[in-house]
Amino acid sequence: MLKTLAFGAVALSSTCAFAAPFTNGSFELGPAPGSFLSLGTGSTAVLGWTTTAGSIDYIGSYWNPSNGSRSIDMNNTSPGGIQQTFTTVASHRYKVSFDYAGNPDLGPNLKTFNVTADSYAGGFSFDTTGHSKTNMGWVSTDFTFIADDVAATLSFASTTSGACGPTLDNVQVEDLGPVPEPASIAALGIGLAAAARRRKSG
Numbered sequence: 001m002l003k004t005l006a007f008g009a010v011a012l013s014s015t016c017a018f019a020a021p022f023t024n025g026s027f028e029l030g031p032a033p034g035s036f037l038s039l040g041t042g043s044t045a046v047l048g049w050t051t052t053a054g055s056i057d058y059i060g061s062y063w064n065p066s067n068g069s070r071s072i073d074m075n076n077t078s079p080g081g082i083q084q085t086f087t088t089v090a091s092h093r094y095k096v097s098f099d100y101a102g103n104p105d106l107g108p109n110l111k112t113f114n115v116t117a118d119s120y121a122g123g124f125s126f127d128t129t130g131h132s133k134t135n136m137g138w139v140s141t142d143f144t145f146i147a148d149d150v151a152a153t154l155s156f157a158s159t160t161s162g163a164c165g166p167t168l169d170n171v172q173v174e175d176l177g178p179v180p181e182p183a184s185i186a187a188l189g190i191g192l193a194a195a196a197r198r199r200k201s202g
Contacts (some may be wrong), residue, residue: 021087024047024049025171026065026070026169027049027058037060050082050084052080052081052083055080056074062133071169075164080158082155082168083155083156086154086173087150088151091146093145093175094117094174095142095144096144097142097171098169098170098172099170100139101138102167104136106163107162108160110126111158112126112159113156124166144176146179
């Protein structure tokens with residue numbers, strides 16, 4: 001029994017050791033990129049984030065970011081990506097918001113990428129036609145997912161060929177709280193219906 005408890009404690013501490021609260025969503029914490037800095041697969045130079053397959057450009061003064069002074073081009077010479085693992089509460093709903101655009105230097109004009117977080121998977125695209133480094137045309141969007149464990153990995157991955165890919169900035173994660181139980185939802189519906197009847201009779 002003692003061995004089992006000790007093993008469980010070690011396993012729990014090991015799980016928690018690999019996750020922390022979500023951080024550095026605008027990529028401000030990291031080495032000084034100058035104009036831009038190329039980061040290869042496995043790089044953890046940008047605090048909280050890991051470069052996934054391929055490589056990325058960590059952008060400084062090269063173009064106007066949507067927030068702060070830094071952003072990410074998900075392509076260096078080929079499609080790359082970036083991800084962060086952070087602590088969650090199982091069965092809580094999380095809102096992820098972020099800004100995206102595209103490197104306007106070279107084609108293709110349509111920049112595409114995928115986003116995953118636990119069971120959520122989505123594809124996004126941005127047309128760079130008419131945009132420039134001083135007019136990036138950043139778009140804001142968001143989605144929600146339900147955490148299925150004590151940690152979740154948020155991943156952004158380019159699906160655009162070439163050296164100029166989709167761009168990313170201002171990533172934010174918000175805990176929206178537990179998903180309501182079906183009984184709670186039903187009770188809420190009954191309460192709203194009763195309130196509506198009272199208003200009608202009054």
